[in-house]
Amino acid sequence: MSSISALRAQLRPGTKVVITTHFNPDSDAIGSSLAWQNYLLQLGLEVRVVVPSAVAANLQWMDGADQILNFEDTVHKIAIESLLQDAEFVFCLDFSGLQRLHGLSHRVTIAPGKKVVIDHHLNPEDFADYYYHRTTAASTCELIYDLIQEWGDDEKINLEMGACLYSGIMTDTGSFRHPNTTAHVHEVVARLIQKGVNTNAIHRRIFDSAHIDRLRFLGHVLANRMEYLPEYHLTLMWITEEDQKQFNSQAGDTEGIVNYGLQIAGSIWSILLIQRPDGIKLSFRSIEPFAVNEFASQYFEGGGHKNASGGRFSPSSLDGAKEKLQEVLPLYLSEINRVKNL
Ligand SMILES: [Mn+2]
Structure with missing residues (x-):
């Protein structure tokens, strides 16, 4: 080097x-x-x-x-x-x-x-x-x-x-x-x-250069594909392949959607699951000082920045990815509780 x-x-x-x-x-x-x-x-x-x-x-x-x-x-x-x-x-x-x-x-x-x-x-x-x-x-x-x-x-x-x-x-x-x-x-x-x-x-x-489909897509995700899990201070969102077809989703259209999850009072992290033909793509965002990169690398073959990471889950099953989350979230409870009290 x-x-x-x-x-x-x-x-x-x-x-x-x-x-x-x-x-x-x-x-x-x-x-x-x-x-x-x-x-x-x-x-x-x-x-x-x-x-x-x-x-x-x-x-x-x-x-x-x-x-x-x-x-x-x-x-x-x-x-x-x-x-x-x-x-x-x-x-x-x-x-x-x-x-x-x-x-x-x-x-x-x-x-x-x-x-x-x-x-x-x-x-x-x-x-x-x-x-x-x-x-x-x-x-x-x-x-x-x-x-x-x-x-x-x-x-x-x-x-x-x-x-x-x-x-x-x-x-x-x-x-x-x-x-x-x-x-x-x-x-x-x-x-x-x-x-x-x-x-x-x-x-x-x-x-400010979005197609009207993109805004409708966002509205659909926020209205129908979002859940707040208060015990984990986590906002969970997901997008199916069907959703992407229905709203004619283009490259980049899912960019930034995960950030909306942090706007909920009490939320310290947000996860977006996107169904792709080859697997589930995950995006993670968190507020300081909660780190998501370790979570992403430990459980979802990913990593990235402390407050902004990515990951993946195969096969291409949203239910499978959600089940995996339900399994591993309890392991993070003490860290979540530590951070939320800071
Ligand atoms: Mn960069």
């Missing part, structure tokens, strides 16, 4: 580079990837962004998003394989476990180029040659900003990049209200605003 500072000198004009990010890429994943691409293009490198699954509609305004290659698209897939074969560097942004690439994981693993991880998730895997990794960073976009500053290239952060970076910082901090929102986060954002980034327009593009 080498120091990231040694990397700057190797990023010479003409160097072929691939940037990739996690499955179901969110605003931090796409924002950091496109901002980093913009920066490397300014240094004269040949850069493509490739993703394991589709970019959500509310992120497609970002500069460069129309050029992103999606591994789930059969035409793109072939291009991605040859790009990975030729790349001298593969930048892995906003993830540090290869399984988060899903179908793309094997291709990246066998890619001959040097791997560079830029990420803020806990427990990074040891697969890369360079790491710029800090769990205290609220977002990968914040790390991209910091790294460009460390390399003395502030003037290269242009408006397009600034908009991408702001998007990831805004969403990964829950619009600046999650406990990860440090003074540094606000300092970075203040600098982006000074550079002319229109934060209000970005907020509207990301959050």
Whole structure:
């Protein structure tokens, strides 16, 4: 493993580079990837962004998003394989476990180029040659900003990049209200605003660009797919495959729904179960100081941040996942009671 500072000198004009990010890429994943691409293009490198699954509609305004290659698209897939074969560097942004690439994981693993991880998730895997990794960073976009500053290239952060970076910082901090929102986060954002980034327009593009189906879907989940378990201070939500069909649910439409569970007085955590063809996807959110990443990794093959984690349960049975929860929740009762009294 080498120091990231040694990397700057190797990023010479003409160097072929691939940037990739996690499955179901969110605003931090796409924002950091496109901002980093913009920066490397300014240094004269040949850069493509490739993703394991589709970019959500509310992120497609970002500069460069129309050029992103999606591994789930059969035409793109072939291009991605040859790009990975030729790349001298593969930048892995906003993830540090290869399984988060899903179908793309094997291709990246066998890619001959040097791997560079830029990420803020806990427990990074040891697969890369360079790491710029800090769990205290609220977002990968914040790390991209910091790294460009460390390399003395502030003037290269242009408006397009600034908009991408702001998007990831805004969403990964829950619009600046999650406990990860440090003074540094606000300092970075203040600098982006000074550079002319229109934060209000970005907020509207990301959050106020829903199709009416999406709002009806949300209404359905809140009205019919939510339960509050007072003894566990837990809000439980679930979405069936049928629900997703009925409301014509698109990539990204389930994003953020889990957070509603924390709005109930007394709730210290919230779990959303989403039925997918290959299993149940779980999202966990909690309030400080209750940690959900350990729960996610211990019982649901997952992990993540202290207050925001993911997991999975197979087979694709919602009842099965709920039964598993009923089994393991009592084991957490003492921790729940400890935290609720703080
Ligand atoms: Mn992130």
